[in-house]
Amino acid sequence: MSIPAKNHQRWVEVVTGKKTFDLKFLAVKIMLGRVIRSLSADPSPANIQSAIDHLHSIYEKNESNPAVKDDLKTIFG
Numbered sequence: 001m002s003i004p005a006k007n008h009q010r011w012v013e014v015v016t017g018k019k020t021f022d023l024k025f026l027a028v029k030i031m032l033g034r035v036i037r038s039l040s041a042d043p044s045p046a047n048i049q050s051a052i053d054h055l056h057s058i059y060e061k062n063e064s065n066p067a068v069k070d071d072l073k074t075i076f077g
Contacts, residue, residue: 001073004076011052015032016036024067024070027062
């Protein structure tokens with residue numbers, strides 16, 4: 001599965017914590033814990049986009065990792 005575009009609505013749901021998923025890639029799990037707390041304090045569009053950019057970048061850099069592939073299937077189906 002290729003990584004969906006940054007404008008896919010599911011990215012917003014992931015970084016804001018509106019939807020939770022059982023993710024396997026540890027770096028993303030740690031990052032999301034921080035990001036969700038941060039965005040709950042300041043959910044501005046700029047902060048949400050920055051979080052999406054960061055998350056998307058992590059997945060791009062590790063695209064061949066089996067845990068990343070599992071996470072993408074879990075999030076995007």
